[in-house]
Amino acid sequence: CAFLGECAEQRRCRELAEASTFYRAVYSEIEEVGWEHLVRFCGDLTSLSFRILDGKGKMHIIEIQLDKTHPKCPPSISADVPYMFDLKWSTHSRLKDVVQQFKKHLEKLQAFWSTLDDIDRSLWVVDPKQASPSVSYRQINMGNDCFIMLSINAFDPRSLPECRFIGSGPIVNLLRNRWRRNGKRWIKDKQFLENLKCLLETQLPIPPDVQKNEQQVECGICYAQSLPIGNPVAILM
Template identity: 60%
Template structure:
């Protein structure tokens, strides 16, 4: 168990001695597994778990608890196209929420498989901004024209809703082909193949991009960009700008988030303008320059 989880568990253990609510939440987190917990509020009323589906996609499930829990069911939010109806009774526990969420993820595997086929085979606009909750894709189809698809999460291989963008002449041509050929759509074919058949053209492939230019969500705040705020100084609105040097981890972060994280850890060392500690994911050594936001 890494230092972050040890400290969280120790804090929960202390709280568990003070109230029945804390004791209940503490015991239920243990049932779920501390290694799956990625965030916990100070009053234990809000928790976030990372759940892996069978294709090894990571999903974040946020659970909010009322003080009357478990008499009152928790509220849930997640990075999925639609949330599931939580089945709850006074005998239910957090592990039941995670189980139902995992079952919901399994029902969405075909949806994400279809989107990944599009992302792998076609030129998708704004791909780096997509999340597991998005059911649409904007696809470059050539000649400055785009096709916007909205995939049905419950029937992802069916004919999707579509909208064309571009010059009227070219867009009208694509629309006519779509209306003329949409009966050729086959659920047995990948989405990328169906699109090529209906539009009677070879669609552009993915845009080439260097791995070093790829930007990922911050492993601490789970956003790609910092908020636009004067408090962040010259980092206001910036992308993730720090990466764990461990080749087996490689998580991206905002340097400001890393600084705030390290300052919350009692084992962090400070030397001149730098903080030294451990990556919150792999526990490998990390260091970051202190800035005004971290002070």
């Protein structure tokens, strides 16, 4: 019994020593990344979340799950992006290597996000209302109860997107036929919206708020043109 008790104590001491080594290693690696980037962590330090800014100043969160044998086993990683990168890892790798690879991955995704930003800014997007960085589709109101759903290829955002037509009636059939007929006219070097307009052979609908602002500007111009020449105009501050 004494022998068994001694073995249990030795095992407990070894576990404490290993845990202590793990904590020291992780603390050291967090310092290399920067404590200001750490947004969440669990008590045993096996789960960490870091805040990373991309080249355009947008914030992204990468979640890292560490094995107790760290760094022998590669960590599990996740983030709100359309697809994850293949982590390059060795027994000499550290958390800063994960963060650096994630930053490079964010740079690769900039063209994808820029394409979606152009769509959100220029077209009448009805879904999703608040898109997360991982969402790759946009549903656009084309008018006359006709909608198109574009799925952008995150690996090749300038390529011809998948397009689904939603609605019924002659307008939907007309646009669907144009898409099929003009698909080969898509040119990667052209702007995405120019390609879309070329394939559908129609004016693309702008967002309602942009349309409203343009109408207000036009009304102001019309009003100014109707004022008598030479009359002073009061400016209210």
